[in-house]
Amino acid sequence: MATHFEAAVPFFSFPLTTEIIMDPPRPRPDCPLVVAYGLGVNSTAMLVEFAKRGIVPDMILFADTGGEKPETYAYLPVIESYLKEVKFPPVVTVRYEPKWAAYHTLEGQCLHTGTLPSIAYGGRSCAAKYKRQPQDKMITAAFPPAELVARGKRVVRAIGFDAGEGRRTYAGVVKAVGLDAGESHRLTWAKPDPDAQERKPSREAWLDAHFFTYWYALRDWGMDRAACERSIRAAGLPVPVKSACWFCPASKKKEIVWLREHHPDLLERALALEANAQPNLTSVVGLGRSFSWSEFLTDLDDTPLFPCP
Ligand code: SF4
Numbered sequence: 001m002a003t004h005f006e007a008a009v010p011f012f013s014f015p016l017t018t019e020i021i022m023d024p025p026r027p028r029p030d031c032p033l034v035v036a037y038g039l040g041v042n043s044t045a046m047l048v049e050f051a052k053r054g055i056v057p058d059m060i061l062f063a064d065t066g067g068e069k070p071e072t073y074a075y076l077p078v079i080e081s082y083l084k085e086v087k088f089p090p091v092v093t094v095r096y097e098p099k100w101a102a103y104h105t106l107e108g109q110c111l112h113t114g115t116l117p118s119i120a121y122g123g124r125s126c127a128a129k130y131k132r133q134p135q136d137k138m139i140t141a142a143f144p145p146a147e148l149v150a151r152g153k154r155v156v157r158a159i160g161f162d163a164g165e166g167r168r169t170y171a172g173v174v175k176a177v178g179l180d181a182g183e184s185h186r187l188t189w190a191k192p193d194p195d196a197q198e199r200k201p202s203r204e205a206w207l208d209a210h211f212f213t214y215w216y217a218l219r220d221w222g223m224d225r226a227a228c229e230r231s232i233r234a235a236g237l238p239v240p241v242k243s244a245c246w247f248c249p250a251s252k253k254k255e256i257v258w259l260r261e262h263h264p265d266l267l268e269r270a271l272a273l274e275a276n277a278q279p280n281l282t283s284v285v286g287l288g289r290s291f292s293w294s295e296f297l298t299d300l301d302d303t304p305l306f307p308c309p
Pocket of ligand 1: 126243
């Protein structure tokens, strides 16, 4: 949480307030710092706050599911120019790369398999496959885990961070996630698995346990969404739209209506994806899980603007 002090100022001078920001320190400052950048409000604010604090990431990754909104893609050159200005590394776009599959995007997968994105069924594999895994692949190529963990474990265990010897350690990659202070429900990538102890840990679980340290910087700084927007504006940047797939089953109803107003072509594709999956749906009704987007929009159009007398 940032703490603010008024600097002591002589009584005859002009009023002057100096803001001193005292944050919890950056965890493991000499470990590589990788930003999971979603091109949305939170992660954009996190980059801005990093720049303000002189925290320079080693890598900024944007995982492109192929289904982001046009506004999100249009924000990329905007942030690129800002990053250049503050001397940050450029955004690296990563994507799912199929070995055999006949699709490259999440939309393509849904159409090919006659399914909805997994979040519609309560899973998270869509984000894991199209967001996390491509980022993990890039990060582990840049910072080989065996080498990094081996060096880190040795150094950490022998010296310890509390002894102030952290500069020489590489205990893991500090992965910064742009969640704001009101999003505690999104703190982990993976759902807790009650049977996990019975099985060999997944690659993701192993990486989380041994390779990644998650840093929720915005939470550390007590920044909620409004504060994020203020921070972005103060940096002279436009506030980006919420980043998510335009067919995301977690969309709010007002976001479905927004999509119809702003991108009717994309809405048509979302409805086609839903209709394509319909014959296979047993546990959910449609893209809205308990309702179908198609029926929701039909009902919306049928609702009279004012009640009949
Ligand atoms: S935005 Fe929604 S549909 Fe897209 S990957 Fe994330 S959870 Fe899945």
